[in-house]
Amino acid sequence: MRHTWRWFGPIDRVSVGDAAQAGAHGIVTALHHIPTGDVWPVEEITRRQEQVRAGGLEWEVVESVPVSESIKTQTGPWREHIANWQETLRRLSAAGIRTVCYNFMPVLDWTRTDLRWSARYGAKAMRFDRIDFAAFDLHLLQRPGALEDYDATTREEAERRFRDMTDERRAALSRNIGAGLPGSADGYSLQQLRDHLETYAGIDRERLQRHFVDFLAEVTPVAERVGINICAHPDDPPWALLGLPRILSSAEDYAFMLRQVDSPANGVTFCTGSLGARAANDLPAMVRQFAPRIHFIHLRNVRREELQTPCSFYEDEHLEGDTDMVAVIAELLAEEKRRRAGGRADHQIPMRPDHGQEILDDLTRGAQPGYPAIGRLKGLAELRGIERALSHATYGLG
Template sequence: MRHIWRWFGPIDKVTVQDAAQAGARGIVSALHHVPTGTAWTLDEIQKRQAEVRAGGLEWELVESIPVSESIKTQTGDWKAHIEAWKESLRQLAEAGISTVCYNFMPVLDWTRTDLRWETDDGARAMRFDLVDFVAFDVHVLKRPSAAEDYPAALLDAAKQRFAEMSPDKIAAISRNVGAGLPGSSDGYSIDELNVALTRYDGIGAEKLRAHLIDFLAEVAPVAESLNMRLCAHGDDPPWPLLGLPRVLSTEADYVKVLEAVDLNANGVTFCTGSLGARSDNDLPAMIKRLAPRIHFAHLRNVTRETDGLPCSFFEAQHLGGNTDMVAVIAALVSEERRRKAEGREDHVIFMRPDHGQEILEDLTRGAQPGYPAIGRLKGLAELRGIEQALSHAEYGLN
C-alpha cells in the first residue's frame, strides 16, 4: 500500500516533515480555505503542492473537495456547484493529482460528543457517547420530534444525564457536535444547526441516495476521462443522526451506488473506523467483495462500548479495538496482488493511519483532534509492520 498522511495545510501543528519522519511517503490534503461550491484553481493547487514539497513529500491525494449542501439537497445553485466540482477535477488532473476522496454526509461530517476523552492510561481519544448525544438532541438542540427517534430507556438516561450536566459540559458538547470538517472553518451554532436541519425536510435515505447517484452520474465520467479516481467515505458514525438520512453505512449501501454508476472512477474510501462502529459490518468480508473499487483505505480502530445500533464508541489504538486489523490488511494486500496480476495501473491502494490517540508530547501539542503526531506515528508503524509481514516473500501470504 501507499502510506500517506493527512495534513491540513500551514495551520496544522503537525508538519509535513513530521509526517516524513513518521514514515509517510506522501500527503493527503485539501484547499480548506476555498469556499464550498467554488472551483479550485491551478494556482492554488500548485501553492499547496509547493508547501508540501518544502517539507520533503508530495501531495498525492485530495481529501476532500467538499460536496455542498445545495448538491446534496438539489436546491439553489447545485448545478453550478457540480460544474465547479468538475472544474476542480480538471485542474487537479493538470497538476498531476489523480485521486479524490469525498463524503456525502448531510449537514454534519464525522460527529463526536468528546474530542479529547481521557482513556484509562491517560491518552486522549475522540468519543461518541450515545447518552450525551441524545441529551444534546432532545434537551439542548430541542429538535422537533427528536424524542420519537429513541427508545424510552435511552430517553430516560439522557434526561438524567442532562440534569447532571454543567453549563461548560453543555457548551462543550454543542461545540463538538456542531464542529465542521477538520481543517475547515465551517461549524454550526445551535440556531444555525436547527436551520440547516430544516433543509432536509422531506429528504429521506432513498431521495438522498438518488441525489448522490445524480451527482456521480455527472462527475464520475469526467474523472474517468481524466484517468482519475473518486472514492466515497462512509458515514461516521454509520447511522442516522438528528433525523438526517445516511446512505453509505453498509456494504449494501455502497453496492447500490457502485452499480448505479458502474465506472472504475466511482470508488470507495474504505474507513475501518466509520464502518467498524457497526457490529453488523464484517469488514474483511466487505473488503473482499468491494475490493475492485477500493481506491483509498482509512485504517483506524474503534471500541464499541454498548451493544446495539446506534452505540457508544471511542477511537481505540490501531490494533486495540473491535476490528481485526490483521484480517483487514490481509484482504487489502491480497487485492493489490490480484490487481497487479490483472495488469491494473492502479494496483497500489492508498492508505493512511486514520485518527489516533494523543499520547506523550501529543498531549501538549494542540493538533487537530484525532490527528496527533505520535499517536499516528505509532499507528502507522503498527499497520506497516503487519503489511510487511503479510507481504514477506517467504513467510507472508501465498
C-alpha cells in the same frame, strides 16, 4: 500499500516534515480555505503542492473536495456546484493528482461528543457517547420530532445526563457536535444547525440516495476522462443522526452506489473506523466484496461499548478495538497482488493511519483533534509492521 498522512495545511501543528519522519510516503490534504461549492483555483492548488514539497513529500490524495448541501438537497445553485466540482477534478488531474476522497453526509461530517476523552494511561481519544448525543438533540438543540427517534429508556437516561451536566460541558458538547469538516473554518451554532436541518425537510433516505446517484452520474464520467479515482467515504458514525438519513453505512449501501454508477473511477474510501462502529459490518468480507473498487484506505480502530446500533464507541489504538486489522490488511494485500498481476496502474492503494490517540508530547502540542503526531506515528508503525510481515515471501501476499 502507499503510506500517506493527512495534513491540514500551514495551520497544522503537525508538519509535513513530521510526517516524513514518521515514515509517510505522501500527503493527503485539501484546500480547506476555499468555500464549499467554489472551483479550486489553479494557483491555490500549485501553492499547496509547493508547501508539501518544501517538507520533502508530494501531495498524492485529496481529502476532501466537499460536496455542498445544495448538491445533496438539489436546491439553490446545485447545478453550478456540480459544474465547479467537475472543473476542480480537471484542475487536480492537470496537477498530477489521481485520487479524490469525498463524503455525502448531510449537514454533519464525522460526529463525536468528545474530542479529547481520557482513555488508558492518560491518552486522549475521540469518543461518541450515545446518551450525550441524545441529551444534545433533545435538550440543547430541541429538535422538533426528536422524541420519536429515541426509546423511553434512552430519553430517561438523556434527561438525567443533561440535568447533571455543567454549563461548561453543555457548551463543549454543542461545539464538538457542530464542529464541521475537519480542518475547515466551518461550524454551526445551535440556531444554524436547526436552520440547516430544515433544508432537509421532506428528504428521506431514498431521495437522498437518488440525489447521490445524480451527483455521481455527472462527476464520474469527468473523473474517468481525466484519470482520477473518486472514492466515497462512509458515514461516521454509520447510522442516522438528528433525523437525517445516511446512505453509506453498510455493504448494501456501497453495493447500491457502485451498481448504479458502474465505472472503475467510481469507488470506495474504505474506512475501518467508520464502518467498524456498526457491529453488523464484516470488514474483511467487505474488502473482498469491493476490492477492485477500493481507491483509498483509512485504517483505524474503534471500540464499541455496547452491542446495539447505534452505540457508544471510542477511537482505540490501531491494533486494538473491534476490527481484526490483520485480516483486513491481508485482504487488501491480496487485492494489490491481483492488481499487479492484472497490470493495473493503480495497483498500490494509498492508505493512511486514520485518527490516533494523543500520547506523550501530543498532549501539549494542540494539534487537530484526532490527528496527533506521535499517536499516528505509532499507528503507522504498527500497521506497517503487519503489512511487512504479511508481505513476506513465506505468506505469499507480497
